Amino acid sequence: MDAPRLWVRLLSVLVPGPEREEWVEEWDGELAAHGGTMAQAWGALPDAWYLRTEGWTMEGMLRDVRAAGKALARKPFFTALAGITLAVGIGANTAIYSVVDGVLIDPLPYPEGGALVSVNHTAPGLGVPLVPHSEGSYLHYLERFRTLSSFAVFDEDNVNLLTAGVPEQVGGARVSHAFFDVLGTAPLLGRGFAVGEDRVGAEPVAVLGYALWQQTFGSDRGVVGSSVEMDGVPRRVVGVMPEGFAFPAAAGVWVPMSIDDADPDLGSFNVVGIGRLAPEATLTGANEEMQRLLLAFSDAHPDELSRDVLEQAGFRADMKPLKDLYVSDVRQALWVLLGTVGFVLLIACANVANLFLVRAEGRQREQALRTALGATRSDMVRHYLTESLTLALGGGVLGLALASVGVRGLLKLTPVAVPRASEIGIDASVLLFTLAVSVGAGLFFGLFPILGYRRADLSGALKEGGRSSTGGKERHRARSALVVAQVALALMLLVGSGLMARSFSAMRSVDPGFEVADRLAFRVSLPSAEYADAETTRLLHRTLQERLAAIPGVEAAALVSALPLADTKNASPIEPEDRPTAEGQLAPLVNVRQVSPGYFAALGITLAEGRELTFDDGGDLTRAVVVSEAVARTFWPGQSALGRRIRGQGDTQHAWEVVGVASDVRFERLDREPELLVYLPLIYGNPPNVIQTRQLAAVLHVSGDPLAFVPAAREALREVDPRLPMVDPTTMEKIARDAMAATSFTALLLGIAAGIALLLGTVGIYGVVSYVVSRRTQEIGVRMALGAPASQVLREVVAQGMVLTGAGVAVGLLGAWGVSRVLATLLYGVSATDPATYAATAAALTGVAALASWIPARRAARVDPVVALRAE
Amino acid sequence: MGTFRMTQITALVLRAVAQGHRHGFDVMEACDLPSGTAYPALRRLERAGLLRARWENAAAAHAEGRPRRRTYELTAQGRTALPDAEEKLAQVRRLLEVPAPVQVRRA
Numbered sequence: 001m002d003a004p005r006l007w008v009r010l011l012s013v014l015v016p017g018p019e020r021e022e023w024v025e026e027w028d029g030e031l032a033a034h035g036g037t038m039a040q041a042w043g044a045l046p047d048a049w050y051l052r053t054e055g056w057t058m059e060g061m062l063r064d065v066r067a068a069g070k071a072l073a074r075k076p077f078f079t080a081l082a083g084i085t086l087a088v089g090i091g092a093n094t095a096i097y098s099v100v101d102g103v104l105i106d107p108l109p110y111p112e113g114g115a116l117v118s119v120n121h122t123a124p125g126l127g128v129p130l131v132p133h134s135e136g137s138y139l140h141y142l143e144r145f146r147t148l149s150s151f152a153v154f155d156e157d158n159v160n161l162l163t164a165g166v167p168e169q170v171g172g173a174r175v176s177h178a179f180f181d182v183l184g185t186a187p188l189l190g191r192g193f194a195v196g197e198d199r200v201g202a203e204p205v206a207v208l209g210y211a212l213w214q215q216t217f218g219s220d221r222g223v224v225g226s227s228v229e230m231d232g233v234p235r236r237v238v239g240v241m242p243e244g245f246a247f248p249a250a251a252g253v254w255v256p257m258s259i260d261d262a263d264p265d266l267g268s269f270n271v272v273g274i275g276r277l278a279p280e281a282t283l284t285g286a287n288e289e290m291q292r293l294l295l296a297f298s299d300a301h302p303d304e305l306s307r308d309v310l311e312q313a314g315f316r317a318d319m320k321p322l323k324d325l326y327v328s329d330v331r332q333a334l335w336v337l338l339g340t341v342g343f344v345l346l347i348a349c350a351n352v353a354n355l356f357l358v359r360a361e362g363r364q365r366e367q368a369l370r371t372a373l374g375a376t377r378s379d380m381v382r383h384y385l386t387e388s389l390t391l392a393l394g395g396g397v398l399g400l401a402l403a404s405v406g407v408r409g410l411l412k413l414t415p416v417a418v419p420r421a422s423e424i425g426i427d428a429s430v431l432l433f434t435l436a437v438s439v440g441a442g443l444f445f446g447l448f449p450i451l452g453y454r455r456a457d458l459s460g461a462l463k464e465g466g467r468s469s470t471g472g473k474e475r476h477r478a479r480s481a482l483v484v485a486q487v488a489l490a491l492m493l494l495v496g497s498g499l500m501a502r503s504f505s506a507m508r509s510v511d512p513g514f515e516v517a518d519r520l521a522f523r524v525s526l527p528s529a530e531y532a533d534a535e536t537t538r539l540l541h542r543t544l545q546e547r548l549a550a551i552p553g554v555e556a557a558a559l560v561s562a563l564p565l566a567d568t569k570n571a572s573p574i575e576p577e578d579r580p581t582a583e584g585q586l587a588p589l590v591n592v593r594q595v596s597p598g599y600f601a602a603l604g605i606t607l608a609e610g611r612e613l614t615f616d617d618g619g620d621l622t623r624a625v626v627v628s629e630a631v632a633r634t635f636w637p638g639q640s641a642l643g644r645r646i647r648g649q650g651d652t653q654h655a656w657e658v659v660g661v662a663s664d665v666r667f668e669r670l671d672r673e674p675e676l677l678v679y680l681p682l683i684y685g686n687p688p689n690v691i692q693t694r695q696l697a698a699v700l701h702v703s704g705d706p707l708a709f710v711p712a713a714r715e716a717l718r719e720v721d722p723r724l725p726m727v728d729p730t731t732m733e734k735i736a737r738d739a740m741a742a743t744s745f746t747a748l749l750l751g752i753a754a755g756i757a758l759l760l761g762t763v764g765i766y767g768v769v770s771y772v773v774s775r776r777t778q779e780i781g782v783r784m785a786l787g788a789p790a791s792q793v794l795r796e797v798v799a800q801g802m803v804l805t806g807a808g809v810a811v812g813l814l815g816a817w818g819v820s821r822v823l824a825t826l827l828y829g830v831s832a833t834d835p836a837t838y839a840a841t842a843a844a845l846t847g848v849a850a851l852a853s854w855i856p857a858r859r860a861a862r863v864d865p866v867v868a869l870r871a872e
Numbered sequence: 873m874g875t876f877r878m879t880q881i882t883a884l885v886l887r888a889v890a891q892g893h894r895h896g897f898d899v900m901e902a903c904d905l906p907s908g909t910a911y912p913a914l915r916r917l918e919r920a921g922l923l924r925a926r927w928e929n930a931a932a933a934h935a936e937g938r939p940r941r942r943t944y945e946l947t948a949q950g951r952t953a954l955p956d957a958e959e960k961l962a963q964v965r966r967l968l969e970v971p972a973p974v975q976v977r978r979a
Contacts, residue, residue: 022942025939025940025942026896026941026942028939029895029933029938029939029940029941029942030895030896030897030941030942032938032939033895033897033938033941034897040897040907042907042908043900043906043907043908043910043911044907045908046907046908046909046911046912047907047908047911047912047915050911050912050915051915054915054919
């Protein structure tokens with residue numbers, strides 16, 4: 001049966017009995033005649049609700065709500081227990097939904113944000129999900145796009161700002177001219193960038209961010225038109241962006257790119273493309289156009305990007321909503337969390353439904369009396385639903401309060417940088433969600449006692465004093481079914497959290513290949529204008545390293561182009577000179593880092609063979625390189641790598657001699673195998689083509705608290721060049737912890753959810769078994785009077801609980817296996833169908849359930865036959 | 873049955889049925905109302921005896937391979953109420969058409 005028809009059948013419960021069958025048939029008929037979409041079927045809800053409520057008056061409803069309130073107040077313990085259970089369930093859902101809503105669902109906060117697209121490539125064959133643009137591909141696309149109304153590229157880059165002699169590093173972006181047009185945001189003051197300003201030879205200009213303008217320039221409107229020194233270059237400020245404009249998120253200043261039209265860089269894909277879909281264009285159409293343009297680009301520049309390479313790398317156009325570019329990392333985890341709290345709510349609802357069922361049992365006489373006095377079935381339904389909805393809405397309000405506190409706490413607690421975190425909050429759509437969840441929950445647990453209610457039972461109920469009728473049996477069945485469902489859901493959550501916990505511990509025990517204890521790291525970036533020639537830069541490298549190493553308590557200091565686990569990939573296709581890659585094949589992508597002498601010692605990386613690099617390597621004569629063991633294994637399996645030569649793919653001019661082999665390091669992520677890695681000197685090449693590292697990180701091996709060395713390191717940096725700010729001083733331990741943050745955070749939240757689920761599930765089993773015992777007290781008494789041993793009674797009662805648990809565990813294991821695919825991407829070092837985790841959690845749950853049944857069973861075994869028999 | 877009051881919605885729906893829109897979804901489309909509004913209006917008109925519902929011939933529906941549909945038509949009472957409904961709608965139209973309140977000048 002398809003979803004709309006199923007929906008109609010579900011809703012038919014609301015429709016009064018005599019009309020139900022025809023009601024379903026009418027909706028079926030209309031849906032069949034009109035395509036039968038879910039959107040059309042939604043209308044069945046108000047229709048069913050209308051039929052259910054048509055006799056209700058405002059006065060009557062108020063009376064019902066008052067009566068419900070009174071009834072709930074009469075049983076404060078029941079009400080508090082049910083209310084808190086619901087509040088936790090609804091609160092958790094509201095909290096996670098508000099995050100999902102803010103991060104994944106809300107459109108980007110720009111005019112017509114839905115039309116904004118990420119205009120980039122992907123190359124799954126290289127293991128690279130996002131390949132941006134080169135200057136050349138940007139120009140190629142810019143001239144030709146028809147499906148985009150505007151297109152721009154940008155590159156995040158820190159900027160050293162010098163205002164009144166004080167250095168400051170701010171986040172920045174180099175952008176092409178149409179950047180602000182794409183985002184549809186005009187500057188608050190002045191203007192954005194004009195056509196041509198992003199070309200080489202144009203006047204250096206800049207646009208400031210609001211926060212920077214306020215803090216550094218004291219909100220001075222006169223700053224527009226003035227000149228500010230950035231990275232050693234005076235730039236004229238042409239505009240100030242409005243408050244809240246933050247794209248990319250860390251940018252406080254934007255400067256135009258400097259593209260050489262005559263000779264654009266074709267092969268370095270490092271500027272990210274964004275665009276705005278033209279009014280009539282679709283994403284699919286735009287993707288198709290981009291793919292055609294990509295092939296044309298390849299044909300025009302086969303040396304940079306041949307069709308063969310495209311094919312091998314799976315390199316293709318990948319246009320998608322811009323939002324997806326920023327939330328892809330957390331998307332999976334958030335949906336899993338939302339699913340998880342959904343489970344918790346279902347379990348909570350099952351518990352409350354159980355409470356209601358038990359209560360309905362006790363109220364059979366009351367029902368019978370009401371009916372005898374002329375209450376119709378519809379009246380009873382209304383009565384119960386009002387009660388459950390009142391309770392659910394109360395729980396919802398409480399849950400909303402919990403959520404608004406919880407979300408703020410969660411965001412403060414989370415070590416993960418949640419993208420778009422500022423957009424998370426309780427807004428109208430979250431309120432609507434909470435209302436829907438509360439009403440849904442209220443209907444769910446309110447309908448259970450009603451389903452068990454049969455008019456026919458009532459005469460019996462009156463006669464028998466509210467005991468053991470068929471209705472009771474039906475309710476018991478309903479309750480058992482609820483418990484089985486609870487156990488199943490709880491097991492699924494336990495398996496999930498068990499797998500996450502194992503991933504976390506597997507990650508913790510991973511050896512990253514370098515030491516994290518007693519290590520301080522910070523960044524420095526050298527303005528290209530002041531550090532234009534290699535000698536100046538080399539002098540800075542040397543003196544800075546010497547000064548840092550001379551600080552008392554510092555055992556070793558070194559410089560590197562990128563820190564492990566903290567910085568992004570910079571990989572090139574590299575091949576061994578003695579075994580060049582075949583024509584048309586792509587050489588392995590190898591990560592490239594530039595390091596100073598002493599780097600391996602400073603980070604505790606073992607040198608397996610050969611020597612370290614020196615400051616003299618990389619000059620005219622020696623092009624020396626250290627490779628990781630993984631590179632040595634890949635290129636020269638079973639042989640020594642020393643003395644061999646490697647080169648950039650196809651580069652017959654420059655080869656590098658391997659002088660050392662370093663042990664493997666997990667540079668990119670802890671949960672990936674160590675990457676292929678080569679270490680080059682900080683400066684290499686011959687004039688005029690000298691490559692020098694200006695984006696630096698310093699690593700200090702110290703004795704004592706690393707952060708205590710920050711002032712001394714700052715002083716050392718100031719002595720070397722007072723205009724260079726120290727950026728992001730932190731410990732390597734913190735960097736390693738942050739690298740595990742997403743996993744540990746997901747594991748923690750799943751753990752909490754599974755804990756709640758286990759608790760609620762246990763309470764459910766306990767409740768049902770207790771109830772059965774209380775119902776059977778008399779029977780047990782008789783049997784014990786006839787000589788049944790207490791141990792047999794104990795066994796029997798526990799067995800009853802275990803049958804339910806066993807059924808729940810079986811369903812739960814199947815369910816966990818069914819959804820394991822969803823979790824798989826979040827796991828590390830453990831399979832999503834890991835038998836040990838499944839077995840252990842099933843055993844743990846069974847154990848707890850056995851305990852929960854044993855407590856009431858012991859009570860049953862202690863029944864005094866005399867007392868039990870006298871009770872009747 | 874409780875007292876029936878003609879509203880703009882019921883008037884719209886009644887007129888749509890009178891114009892020959894005989895199924896729930898057709899009425900909904902003709903009136904440009906969401907199904908959650910159109911259906912309760914149909915129910916009220918039916919309860920009040922202004923509309924009568926019938927099931928179409930099951931054999932005919934089966935021949936076309938779909939479930940039978942419920943059709944609505946005006947009762948005699950409904951036809952009597954039609955001018956009332958038209959008047960209701962005309963009132964609304966007038967309200968919407970008059971651009972500004974007319975100044976009443978005292979003599």
